[in-house]
């Protein structure tokens with residue numbers, strides 16, 4: 001089965017492939033918000049139908065949360081699992097969008113055409129690059145070059161609560177020679193890349209409580225404990241003056257970058273100034289003495305993702321609130337243990353609470369960092385295929401984000417993950433005005449067609 005006619009088919013079919021992606025993008029599958037449960041279901045149905053249209057034996061598979069989509073199609077090459085997620089992040093603040101997030105459009109920008117809409121890059125556009133590559137193989141040759149299992153999740157953006165039980169229950173069906181994951185980015189927006197390191201994640205939500213009700217700050221100010229002030233002190237105590245995190249034991253299991261990896265990363269020529277200027281920043285913050293790339297890929301972080309309490313409406317209200325809230329996440333690297341850090345963080349906060357104050361905890365996910373072995377022959381095969389499609393040779397890179405399923409493939413199924421994605425740094429994933437470059441969609445699809453050909457060849 002030859003590759004060239006498949007690539008030509010992808011080029012010719014691009015307008016229809018775009019229409020299909022637009023259809024999927026119009027479904028507001030926001031997994032974290034129960035109001036969109038039916039839409040998540042509809043996105044799963046849409047994918048099942050689309051897979052069936054290319055001859056895949058696909059079905060929606062129930063879970064206690066949003067459904068999975070699993071499909072199988074036979075082929076001569078190795079057994080490849082492909083993973084992507086059809087759920088998307090919430091869109092708020094809606095006022096910062098230039099258009100309806102679920103009415104996607106192709107826009108002309110100075111940097112080229114982009115597909116604008118929630119989920120265009122994370123992860124519906126990425127997921128469809130693989131489906132479209134398979135469609136082209138099927139159209140041209142009537143068959144796929146590899147045996148493929150499709151595995152689409154609808155809860156990735158909300159902590160994947162159903163994932164591990166589902167993987168355990170269906171382990172025999174999902175076990176494959178490798179797991180291709182399309183949920184990452186190109187390097188520095190230009191260079192094709194295989195991500196071999198991911199950070200882990202620990203999410204914590206806390207509510208600090210003091211008086212049993214909101215109080216007038218004239219009657220009680222100065223005397224009554226103010227939970228927002230207590231919370232502010234707690235948050236201020238989480239970093240020292242050099243940017244290091246102060247949670248006891250936090251750095252246990254954080255390795256120093258090896259000289260060889262440091263040299264490899266230096267060789268990538270990451271342009272931190274360009275990276276920051278893309279979001280109108282100029283000065284890297286963070287730990288003293290660490291390079292920006294090192295901080296994103298191989299150092300742990302602690303960030304406040306949300307904070308609220310008291311009166312935040314229009315006008316002004318002189319109130320001492322009864323409660324203050326924050327959502328705090330830690331990105332983890334190396335061997336850091338999210339459960340040990342959770343305990344240590346909670347203890348540190350509880351020890352700082354003044355008399356009359358209490359804290360309530362809500363846990364939001366805990367995953368370890370991942371590091372993936374590139375010794376398998378399919379890594380070099382995929383790297384060669386990507387290098388054939390793009391102007392630059394593909395690089396092995398790290399990633400500051402978290403994709404816990406990559407570790408689960410490795411640890412639960414013994415299936416090595418291969419992370420290839422075509423997102424760009426300026427895609428604004430999780431933010432207003434998310435976009436996916438038309439180039440990412442088109443060349444991403446062509447890249448997968450080439451990767452499948454290369455995998456068939458190595459057998």
Ligand code: BES
Pocket residue numbers: 122123156157158159183184185201365399400401402403404
């Ligand atoms: N696609 C992202 C992961 C990602 C982020 C890749 C940045 C490349 C660059 C994924 O959908 C995601 O956002 N994951 C969450 C996981 C979390 C909820 C456990 C993340 O990283 O915050």
Ligand code: ZN
Pocket residue numbers: 085122123156183
């Ligand atoms: Zn994603």
